[in-house]
Amino acid sequence: MLEIQELSKSYGKHLAVDRVSFFVPDGQVGILLGPNGAGKSTIIKSIAGLLRYQGRIGIQGMSARTLEARKIFGYVPEIPAMFDALTVREHVEYIRKAYDSDITEEEVQALFQRFELADKQEKLGNELSKGMMQKVSICCALAIKPKVILLDEPMVGLDPQAIKELKKIVLELKEQGVTVLISTHMLEMVEELWDVMFVMDQSHIIGSYRKEDVGEKDLDDLFFEMTGGEKR
Incomplete structure (x- = not known):
């Protein structure tokens, strides 16, 4: 589970996030939405441990600041960053060792197959396209076998086959009881996942919805109804 309690963050005199609280239980997919400047990126970076903040972020009941929590937390950033001199395979191996993951060789190869990276394992980080870097970033996050995973605009830059595969993986993670938080503007991509x-x-968090309570109502309609914008 992922629990945010009274999270606040200021940049100088600018209050970017003001006492935000929300909760995503085990085996569910949460969607974080907001217009530019709403504070969404600050929340994402705080959860990922990239910013100092006030309040509490809990991962499986542990403070997100602890090493134990970090070992079971996966993060796919919006803009992937690769080591120039490491191969695709070495990126995953580095993460496996850093997190002391028990992922098997067969499971690593299965991930590469799913994201069409099996024949690209020896490519260096500086030889990869953005889409390929995104695939490697996803594989690295999955390689630690996380209990909680944060995906920031994960489908931007992916080809249709990779998007299809990522959706399947999100549903598989749900079945395994993993907590998933997706930050995205591509609402149509998460329609069947959230x-x-x-x-x-x-x-601020100005509203929240549970899928079971809104029935077949369109995600776009819910978002613009809450923010007061107009659906395009």
């Missing part, structure tokens, strides 16, 4: 949705505006 369980809870959190809408941000002007540094």
Whole structure:
């Protein structure tokens, strides 16, 4: 589970996030939405451990600041960053050793097959396209076998086959009881995946929905209804 309690973050005099709280239970997919400047990126970076903040972030009941919590937390950033001199295979091996993951060789190869990386394992980080870097970043996050995973705009830059595969993986993670948080503007891409949705505006969570409570209502309609914008 992922629990955010009274999270606040300021940049100088600017309050980017103001006492935000939300919760995503085990085996559910949460969607974090918000217009530019709402504070969404600050929340993402705080959860990922990239910013100092006030409040509490809990991962499986542990403080997100602890090593134990970090070992079971996976993160796919919006802009992937590779080591120039490491191969695709070495990136995954580096993560496996850093997290002391028990992922098997067969499971690593299965990930490469699913994301069409099996024949690209010896390519260096500086030889990869953005889409390929995104695939490697996803494989690295999955290689630690996380209990909680944060995906920031994960489908941007992916080809249709990779998007299809990633959706399958998200559903598989749900079945395994993994907590998933996806930050995205591509609402149509998560229509069949989400369980809870959190809408941000002007540094606050201004509303949340549970899929079971809204029936067949369109995600776009829910978002623009809450933010007061117009559906395009």
